[in-house]
Amino acid sequence: MRTVDEFQIYFESELKLLLQPLEEYRISRVKIFKRIQYLAILFGFILLIAVIYGNLVLLALMILVLLFIEGFAFESISTTNRILRKDYKNNILPKVLKFINSDFEYIPRQKISKAVFEKSLLFPHEISVVEGEDFMRFKIGDTDIMFCEAEVYGYGLDSKMFDGIFISTSFNKSFNSETFIFPKKSTSLFRKIRFKLLGSSYEVKLEDPEFEKEFIVLSEDQVESRYILTTSLMERILDYKRKLNTELGFSFISKRLYCTIPNSKNLFEPALFETFMDFNFILQSYEPIILYTSIVADLNLNLRIWSKQ
Amino acid sequence: MIGFVILGVLIILIFYVIFLYNDIIRKKNETDNAFGSIDAMLKKRYDLIPNLVETVKQYMIHESTVLSDVTKLRSRLSGNISNEDKVDLHNDISKKLQGIMVAVENYPDLKASQNFLKLQASWNETEEQISASRRYYNAAIADYNNAIQTFPSNILASKFRFTPKKVFEIEEIERKNISAKDLFGKNNANR
Numbered sequence: 001m002r003t004v005d006e007f008q009i010y011f012e013s014e015l016k017l018l019l020q021p022l023e024e025y026r027i028s029r030v031k032i033f034k035r036i037q038y039l040a041i042l043f044g045f046i047l048l049i050a051v052i053y054g055n056l057v058l059l060a061l062m063i064l065v066l067l068f069i070e071g072f073a074f075e076s077i078s079t080t081n082r083i084l085r086k087d088y089k090n091n092i093l094p095k096v097l098k099f100i101n102s103d104f105e106y107i108p109r110q111k112i113s114k115a116v117f118e119k120s121l122l123f124p125h126e127i128s129v130v131e132g133e134d135f136m137r138f139k140i141g142d143t144d145i146m147f148c149e150a151e152v153y154g155y156g157l158d159s160k161m162f163d164g165i166f167i168s169t170s171f172n173k174s175f176n177s178e179t180f181i182f183p184k185k186s187t188s189l190f191r192k193i194r195f196k197l198l199g200s201s202y203e204v205k206l207e208d209p210e211f212e213k214e215f216i217v218l219s220e221d222q223v224e225s226r227y228i229l230t231t232s233l234m235e236r237i238l239d240y241k242r243k244l245n246t247e248l249g250f251s252f253i254s255k256r257l258y259c260t261i262p263n264s265k266n267l268f269e270p271a272l273f274e275t276f277m278d279f280n281f282i283l284q285s286y287e288p289i290i291l292y293t294s295i296v297a298d299l300n301l302n303l304r305i306w307s308k309q
Numbered sequence: 310m311i312g313f314v315i316l317g318v319l320i321i322l323i324f325y326v327i328f329l330y331n332d333i334i335r336k337k338n339e340t341d342n343a344f345g346s347i348d349a350m351l352k353k354r355y356d357l358i359p360n361l362v363e364t365v366k367q368y369m370i371h372e373s374t375v376l377s378d379v380t381k382l383r384s385r386l387s388g389n390i391s392n393e394d395k396v397d398l399h400n401d402i403s404k405k406l407q408g409i410m411v412a413v414e415n416y417p418d419l420k421a422s423q424n425f426l427k428l429q430a431s432w433n434e435t436e437e438q439i440s441a442s443r444r445y446y447n448a449a450i451a452d453y454n455n456a457i458q459t460f461p462s463n464i465l466a467s468k469f470r471f472t473p474k475k476v477f478e479i480e481e482i483e484r485k486n487i488s489a490k491d492l493f494g495k496n497n498a499n500r
Contacts, residue, residue, distance in 0.1 A: 223346045226441035305433045
């Protein structure tokens with residue numbers, strides 16, 4: 001794995017050149033936006049005078065002008081954002097991904113299919129819609145990992161079940177049963193009962209008190225769940241949780257590992273009022289990718305010492 | 310009225326006793342079931358031994374005594390022996406196999422053999438499955454022992470003579486044995 005320092009060198013030597021035209025475009029659009037806003041302030045003053053003197057004709061005219069100006073400003077920002085976003089995602093992010101791992105696939109406006117989300121069984125209710133973007137796939141050693149930003153909705157009014165990153169990766173052991181790891185804090189008794197009623201999953205009591213404090217494990221097979229969750233993997237999952245500092249959910253189904261990482265921030269986006277020439281800007285896209293792909297190294301998924309190769 | 314209350318309390322008490330008794334029985338059965346899973350995993354390893362011995366003996370000339378010991382120990386397993394003896398025998402075999410796996414380092418041809426690598430992976434997998442079964446067994450035993458030693462189910466347990474069961478205590482040498490991951494981790498790093 002390459003270091004952040006190496007990435008900074010890459011940013012300074014190559015990415016900056018690619019970002020330069022984008023930055024120039026951004027600055028020019030911000031200038032226009034600012035001018036529009038100055039104009040709006042000026043018309044705002046005229047509007048104030050019209051209010052003071054009770055000139056209704058001027059007041060109505062100024063309201064119309066201000067509405068038009070702000071509408072134009074909004075349209076200008078939307079267009080700029082769209083253009084910057086498209087350029088950033090099509091030309092810059094792939095370079096970042098390639099720097100991280102040359103064996104990658106990135107589709108900005110794509111997400112992991114709804115069927116995979118359903119298969120993971122990580123969501124408390126039936127899924128109605130999955131919205132998402134920034135589909136990324138890497139082949140790290142023998143492990144195939146893919147993830148995307150996602151919002152998962154169920155049925156009903158308060159239907160948003162999940163907002164964050166959904167990961168699907170191949171697992172290094174073969175197994176036939178289904179095993180789930182839910183954060184203890186957010187797993188209701190209802191959910192446990194639902195699992196028991198709909199499937200044949202039972203709570204698995206594990207030896208690691210720290211792990212037991214953080215997670216609840218449900219599985220169809222008491223032996224196989226322990227075969228998957230070795231003491232070492234439990235420690236690794238705990239460390240990964242500490243690193244991400246959020247509530248994680250995992251499921252082990254059909255030889256794959258699924259993971260949910262809640263995150264309400266929209267990642268991998270350029271910001272109109274932030275310079276692209278600063279390393280911290282690109283770091284905001286680089287760091288989450290490193291964090292999510294590090295699940296492979298952190299959970300030691302490339303260790304192939306069992307029958308599954 | 311008081312009669313009805315006493316009758317109600319008695320009925321509740323009887324149902325509670327039935328519940329406690331069934332709970333202990335369920336937990337006891339789970340320990341048997343858990344032991345059964347260890348047995349199944351040990352059988353899996355038992356089936357693996359002939360192939361392993363056959364593959365390595367062509368290369369490991371100096372380890373022929375250990376290999377014949379493994380074969381002898383394995384043949385003793387097919388006799389009518391108690392569960393404890395069976396586990397002890399499996400442990401002995403495991404120690405011997407561990408020695409063989411360590412000695413593999415001295416035989417580069419064997420290390421490169423695809424057949425051996427496959428067997429090594431299967432052996433490793435079986436070892437971890439045995440370890441998982443033991444952990445399940447120990448968890449089931451702990452659950453059962455807690456049930457028969459805590460109030461009020463301990464009264465019922467002593468009445469029906471439910472006795473505590475022993476957990477699997479793995480010897481230090483065998484702990485190392487189970488950590489086959491380290492052993493093959495080394496191998497992996499060499500690749």
